[in-house]
Amino acid sequence: MDFLRPASWEEALAAKAEHPAAVPIAGGTDVMVEINFDHRRPEYLLDLTRIGDLYEWEVGEDSVRLGASVPYTRIMENLRTELPGLALASHTVASPQIRNRGGVGGNLGTASPAGDAHPALLAAGAEVEAESAARGTRLIPIDAFYTGVKRNALQPDELIRAVHVKKADGPQQFSKVGTRNAMVIAVCAFGLALHPHTRTVRTGIGSAAPTPVRATTAEEFLNAALEEGGFWDNGKIITPSVAKQFADLCSAACNPIDDVRGTASYRRHAVGVLARRTLTWTWESYRGTHRATEGAA
Amino acid sequence: MRVNLTVNGRPQEADDVWEGESLLYVLRERLGLPGSKNACEQGECGSCTVRLDGVPVCSCLVAAGQAEGRDVVTVEGLADFARQRDGGGCASGACGGTGLDEAKAWQAGGTDSQTGEGTGLSPIQQAFIDAGAVQCGFCTPGLLVAADEMLERNPTPSDADIREALSGNLCRCTGYEKIMDAVRLAAARQGGAV
Ligand SMILES: Cc1cc2nc3c(=O)[nH]c(=O)nc-3n(C[C@H](O)[C@H](O)[C@H](O)COP(=O)(O)OP(=O)(O)OC[C@H]3O[C@@H](n4cnc5c(N)ncnc54)[C@H](O)[C@@H]3O)c2cc1C
Ligand code: FES
Numbered sequence: 001m002d003f004l005r006p007a008s009w010e011e012a013l014a015a016k017a018e019h020p021a022a023v024p025i026a027g028g029t030d031v032m033v034e035i036n037f038d039h040r041r042p043e044y045l046l047d048l049t050r051i052g053d054l055y056e057w058e059v060g061e062d063s064v065r066l067g068a069s070v071p072y073t074r075i076m077e078n079l080r081t082e083l084p085g086l087a088l089a090s091h092t093v094a095s096p097q098i099r100n101r102g103g104v105g106g107n108l109g110t111a112s113p114a115g116d117a118h119p120a121l122l123a124a125g126a127e128v129e130a131e132s133a134a135r136g137t138r139l140i141p142i143d144a145f146y147t148g149v150k151r152n153a154l155q156p157d158e159l160i161r162a163v164h165v166k167k168a169d170g171p172q173q174f175s176k177v178g179t180r181n182a183m184v185i186a187v188c189a190f191g192l193a194l195h196p197h198t199r200t201v202r203t204g205i206g207s208a209a210p211t212p213v214r215a216t217t218a219e220e221f222l223n224a225a226l227e228e229g230g231f232w233d234n235g236k237i238i239t240p241s242v243a244k245q246f247a248d249l250c251s252a253a254c255n256p257i258d259d260v261r262g263t264a265s266y267r268r269h270a271v272g273v274l275a276r277r278t279l280t281w282t283w284e285s286y287r288g289t290h291r292a293t294e295g296a297a
Numbered sequence: 298m299r300v301n302l303t304v305n306g307r308p309q310e311a312d313d314v315w316e317g318e319s320l321l322y323v324l325r326e327r328l329g330l331p332g333s334k335n336a337c338e339q340g341e342c343g344s345c346t347v348r349l350d351g352v353p354v355c356s357c358l359v360a361a362g363q364a365e366g367r368d369v370v371t372v373e374g375l376a377d378f379a380r381q382r383d384g385g386g387c388a389s390g391a392c393g394g395t396g397l398d399e400a401k402a403w404q405a406g407g408t409d410s411q412t413g414e415g416t417g418l419s420p421i422q423q424a425f426i427d428a429g430a431v432q433c434g435f436c437t438p439g440l441l442v443a444a445d446e447m448l449e450r451n452p453t454p455s456d457a458d459i460r461e462a463l464s465g466n467l468c469r470c471t472g473y474e475k476i477m478d479a480v481r482l483a484a485a486r487q488g489g490a491v
């Protein structure tokens with residue numbers, strides 16, 4: 001095994017181009033487990049922890065450009081306003097020690113259906129900034145990023161530089177089912193974001209299909225129902241039948257398996273519950289701000 | 298490969314390090330510092346917790362090469378580390394950190410719970426003893442490092458803060474209540490209330 005230690009992003013891209021089989025290692029919270037248990041013996045480890053740029057973020061007009069290695073702890077502490085869904089999801093990852101090292105770049109690299117960043121990214125709307133020495137930078141829409149169980153759209157010579165996550169324009173929630181509050185890989189998880197500017201709702205489902213997915217049929221149904229009832233303007237409570245239908249459609253978007261953490265039917269059921277809850281929470285919060293602005297006008 | 302790093306305030310070098318090796322292995326097997334425990338090697342138990350450039354991490358998940366040039370504090374150096382932070386002198390005499398031989402030979406010099414004087418313990422270590430938070434002791438080094446770091450950041454933690462800060466450290470013996478007591482005690486002493 002060789003340990004490659006690029007000091008800059010350009011060096012890292014050059015190393016990845018020269019050794020496409022090299023395994024990048026950032027926080028190491030996925031990679032080191034595999035090495036410790038002999039599940040993986042890469043010929044090259046490509047250490048990304050010396051590249052300072054990957055630990056920085058920039059808050060732009062519409063989105064946050066989040067460096068691939070920004071640890072979850074930083075996201076929780078600094079980006080709660082801009083990226084509330086991702087901050088909530090980050091807080092549910094493992095433990096303080098893991099959150100101090102692991103980040104979204106590694107979560108995307110692993111692309112586990114259970115990765116907690118994914119539902120939040122899907123719901124907020126995001127693009128993955130991938131780069132290679134040969135072809136430069138490209139932005140991969142998050143919906144096109146997950147290509148299979150633990151597979152993603154990266155080419156062998158590419159690295160993730162950053163993730164561009166849309167800044168919240170409305171309330172966001174993230175909810176996860178597990179056996180305890182800490183150190184839990186999701187049985188299933190759900191992210192929901194209200195986008196009042198476009199009058200749309202976006203979702204993300206974790207751990208209930210081969211890849212993280214959006215419940216697009218449920219989103220379309222809810223968008224139409226909210227529009228029809230004038231909900232965005234009148235800020236009324238969402239009709240229980242609408243919430244129920246939304247929850248059922250979210251369950252239907254799952255394609256889960258039975259495993260040690262839960263059965264497929266439990267997952268389908270639980271995703272429906274999480275969908276209804278997160279919708280209620282975010283809508284209540286939207287109504288609150290809606291009433292406040294109405295009152296001020 | 299060779300790895301150069303600072304451990305408990307002193308520069309160290311480890312030789313013949315395998316590229317896929319963890320920092321935990323380097324500390325225990327190459328530098329002879331077995332304080333950090335190896336229980337799960339998958340980040341679940343926290344018994345290998347050390348501070349890497351000040352940040353609590355599972356050393357079993359840090360690749361040895363990632364520690365090159367970095368600063369590591371282990372449980373063996375915790376007493377000196379706490380003393381320097383509090384602006385006091387060093388137990389080891391010279392304020393140059395804790396040497397390998399001292400660290401290897403480290404043991405609690407005494408357990409005078411009345412005064413805590415001259416025991417070579419950090420306040421958090423003393424509090425763990427006084428509160429009876431140590432049974433088999435396997436989880437203790439990781440808990441000490443994590444609890445000490447929390448008290449540095451947050452001198453007046455709520456119970457929820459303590460639980461959260463220690464949520465990455467498993468203990469199979471105590472049922473956690475005595476550990477909670479110990480951290481509350483250390484916080485109270487730090488604040489001068491006890
Ligand atoms: C005890 C424990 C509990 C956990 N609990 C959770 C949990 O609750 N929720 C959750 O989502 N995850 C959990 N994880 C998994 C892990 O912490 C996350 O997936 C984390 O986001 C990985 O980030 P990292 O920086 O440590 O990745 P690494 O381990 O360094 O890398 C992970 C993968 O991404 C690749 N990679 C890393 N950076 C880049 C880059 N810039 N470009 C291209 N590829 C890259 C690596 O090659 C590797 O394949 C847990 C892990 C442990 C050990
Ligand atoms: S040995 Fe590192 S967390 Fe258990």
Ligand code: FES
Pocket residue numbers: 430431432433434435436437467468469470471
């Ligand atoms: S005292 Fe035995 S594991 Fe905690």
